[in-house]
Amino acid sequence: MRVGDAWYRSIWRERDAARVHAIDQTRLPHAFEVFEISTLEDAVRAIADMQVRGAPLIGATAAYGVALALAARNTPEDLDDAARRLFEARPTAVNLRWALDRMKRTLATVPAGERVDAAFAEADRICDEDAQVNEAIGDHALGLIRERANGSRPVNVLTHCNAGWLATVDWGTALAPIYKAFDAGVDVHVWVDETRPRNQGASLTMWELMNHGVPCTLIVDNAGGHLMQRGQVDLCIVGSDRTTANGDVCNKIGTYLKALAAHDNGVPFFVALPCSTIDATLASGGDIPIEERGEAEVLTMAGAATQGPCRVDIAAPGARAANPAFDVTPARLVTGYVTEHGAGASIDAVSAPAPAAATAS
Ligand code: MRU
Numbered sequence: 001m002r003v004g005d006a007w008y009r010s011i012w013r014e015r016d017a018a019r020v021h022a023i024d025q026t027r028l029p030h031a032f033e034v035f036e037i038s039t040l041e042d043a044v045r046a047i048a049d050m051q052v053r054g055a056p057l058i059g060a061t062a063a064y065g066v067a068l069a070l071a072a073r074n075t076p077e078d079l080d081d082a083a084r085r086l087f088e089a090r091p092t093a094v095n096l097r098w099a100l101d102r103m104k105r106t107l108a109t110v111p112a113g114e115r116v117d118a119a120f121a122e123a124d125r126i127c128d129e130d131a132q133v134n135e136a137i138g139d140h141a142l143g144l145i146r147e148r149a150n151g152s153r154p155v156n157v158l159t160h161c162n163a164g165w166l167a168t169v170d171w172g173t174a175l176a177p178i179y180k181a182f183d184a185g186v187d188v189h190v191w192v193d194e195t196r197p198r199n200q201g202a203s204l205t206m207w208e209l210m211n212h213g214v215p216c217t218l219i220v221d222n223a224g225g226h227l228m229q230r231g232q233v234d235l236c237i238v239g240s241d242r243t244t245a246n247g248d249v250c251n252k253i254g255t256y257l258k259a260l261a262a263h264d265n266g267v268p269f270f271v272a273l274p275c276s277t278i279d280a281t282l283a284s285g286g287d288i289p290i291e292e293r294g295e296a297e298v299l300t301m302a303g304a305a306t307q308g309p310c311r312v313d314i315a316a317p318g319a320r321a322a323n324p325a326f327d328v329t330p331a332r333l334v335t336g337y338v339t340e341h342g343a344g345a346s347i348d349a350v351s352a353p354a355p356a357a358a359t360a361s
Pocket residue numbers: 053054055056093160161162163164167168172173174200238239240241251252325
């Protein structure tokens with residue numbers, strides 16, 4: 001997607017080389033910096049420190065982490081060790097497990113001498129497929145925005161956190177339909193939740209949308225309900241870190257409150273996700289491991305001052321804080337789901353390709 005006049009993916013590999021680059025998301029929006037991931041340790045650190053974040057991008061980074069580990073030491077034990085260390089980097093997004101399982105499955109039958117090349121090739125495929133899948137989500141959900149356009153004012157979409165191209169390899173999930181609508185000439189405007197404590201909405205979603213020229217307005221996390229009561233939100237679209245078999249949606253902390261407000265105000269609430277985010281092994285959301293992050297993220301705020309990026313304290317010295325990073329929105333509050341297979345009212349309806357239409361004989 002667009003950064004100024006250039007086109008980027010969030011992560012990429014240099015042609016035929018064991019060199020992976022990614023955009024450092026801890027530096028945005030104040031600095032655009034690309035960093036290199038050249039070892040397993042780099043990949044683990046990039047995920048744990050959230051230089052890369054967002055469920056699909058965590059999975060893609062882990063896939064390259066496996067390939068880089070094998071490039072350094074190529075035994076089955078090293079593969080298992082790499083997968084274990086990557087798996088432990090962050091607990092909630094199921095795409096991490098999905099990507100590691102896929103890498104292990106692919107490499108299981110590959111002779112040792114071909115394993116490194118096969119690992120990089122599979123990681124490249126995971127990235128390319130992610131871009132295609134997200135673009136398909138955008139195509140399937142474009143109609144949800146287009147059908148709400150009435151010519152008198154923009155279609156107002158509210159989104160939470162960053163489920164844009166920075167959270168994936170390209171296009172994004174929740175933002176893909178917004179890019180598709182904007183590119184198709186639909187008059188669309190986005191309310192962007194700031195998304196405390198790390199402010200992924202303020203620092204990443206606003207940056208992405210503004211780079212693409214999409215009209216957008218930053219709001220504090222508590223403003224969404226008020227805007228919905230006033231009829232100023234036509235629909236909500238969010239992403240997901242893990243969606244369970246019954247359709248419960250785990251996403252960035254605060255998503256549940258937006259879904260409640262949407263339900264109370266009759267605002268449609270959609271979840272855009274690739275099938276790699278569906279965890280069919282869990283019946284419902286109560287069993288999803290919720291990441292607890294450090295107090296410092298709550299007790300301080302990151303920003304930029306005249307001398308450059310800085311953090312400021314926002315609570316009294318000695319204050320304690322709790323920091324659950326995700327919450328679960330029950331399926332009953334979700335109007336519909338959009339995956340690469342289409343849009344539907346239940347997760348079952350979109351978790352596999354639609355059966356081919358029967359031909360008349
Ligand atoms: O903690 P983060 O920034 O990794 O959380 C990201 C989110 O919650 C996104 O909404 C989710 O991963 C969907 S990304 C397409």
